[in-house]
Amino acid sequence: MNTMPEKPEVMTVVKNLIPRIVGKRITDCAIYWDNIIASPTPKEFKKKIIGQKINSITTRGKFIVIELDDYSLLIHLRMEGKFFFRNKGDEITKHEHVEFILDDEISFRYHDVRKFGKMYLIPKEDTYKVKPLSELGKEFYDDITEDYLFDKIHKLKLPIKTILLNQNIICGIGNIYDDEILFKSGISPMRRGCDISRNECLTIINNAKIILSEAVKLGGTTIKSFTSSEGVHGLFQAKLNVHGKKNALCPTCNSQIIVTHINGRGTYYCPKCQK
Known part of the structure; x- marks a missing residue:
């Protein structure tokens, strides 16, 4: 990666x-x-x-x-x-x-x-x-309500995958954690922002907090181009469920993980668990 x-x-x-x-x-x-x-x-x-x-x-x-x-x-x-x-x-x-x-x-x-x-x-x-x-928008550890996210996205016809990469909404989320947040939320990355409900906004917010907090504790994800300083590596890659798992099976339902591109960004998701 x-x-x-x-x-x-x-x-x-x-x-x-x-x-x-x-x-x-x-x-x-x-x-x-x-x-x-x-x-x-x-x-x-x-x-x-x-x-x-x-x-x-x-x-x-x-x-x-x-x-x-x-x-x-x-x-x-x-x-x-x-x-x-x-x-x-x-x-x-x-x-x-x-x-x-x-x-x-x-x-x-x-x-x-x-x-x-x-x-x-x-x-x-x-x-x-x-x-x-x-x-920049709010940090994942800020007090983010479902109303905040819903108000930002409910008129957008872009895929939710692309929206979550917008640093003006929730800053700090990139391609890896975007995939992981949507997987844990059971939401397809292709779903449009205008089709995401308030309850789904709350689910996305809660899972963003859980996943990013855990990643911080584990020092992030060691990827091809990242070491923090003098070769210090993160451990969160062991916790990844879908991102980078080309040809692997979904840990929840055993379906094959799909790899596609959404607005130029490599995207990993489970077609059965994410709707």
């Missing part, structure tokens, strides 16, 4: 970063691939971030939010972004695109084979007021 890290994986990354970088000050910064820096310009990014202390780290949707003295550093890992720690002066390898030197002489590096990841440096007071974070 070559899939973007989702909320549990991003939370696992943060959990591993906290003891390594919180409380450290950034004494230098080097950018080896300018396109990783979404905002401001690479020159301004480097000028503003040097001297800033790392005070805390959290997540918002699939974004890592690193709170500095005057700014928030937002990082989206996209498909293959990950972090490595090296000694200052160690050779920069081919896929290391941004390097932060910390005040303990450690080189904190952003590694991304496909170069899809993005970094934003935003004034701290604007962190949640401007894009990209201002557009």
Whole structure:
């Protein structure tokens, strides 16, 4: 599976970063691939971030939010972004695109084979007021009611599979957990949003909370492109019921799991259990 890290994986990354970088000050910064820096310009990014202390780290949707003295550093890992720690002066390898030197002489590096990841440096007071974070919907652990989800989807003719990937509704759900949530809810991924009842909305919300909470506890799902930091692997892949189970049998009814594409996204489901 070559899939973007989702909320549990991003939370696992943060959990591993906290003891390594919180409380450290950034004494230098080097950018080896300018396109990783979404905002401001690479020159301004480097000028503003040097001297800033790392005070805390959290997540918002699939974004890592690193709170500095005057700014928030937002990082989206996209498909293959990950972090490595090296000694200052160690050779920069081919896929290391941004390097932060910390005040303990450690080189904190952003590694991304496909170069899809993005970094934003935003004034701290604007962190949640401007894009990209201002557009995000609720987190799975927020107080989400069936009315909230129903109001968001009941006029939409898109498949529920596609709707749940919309980060403006419930952020942090990606392709893996989308499949798993719909399987546990007994809902076909092809069903249109406008055909989902209020009770089914509540079922989706409850199962999203259960599945994502369990995935966080287990460190996420280890997929082809994801390790949290220095090869730390998640364990939730052992709990997957349908995603990635091509030619396997449904654990509930023994029917063959179907693999299809919905709006370009690989989708796994049971045709008998999911209606």
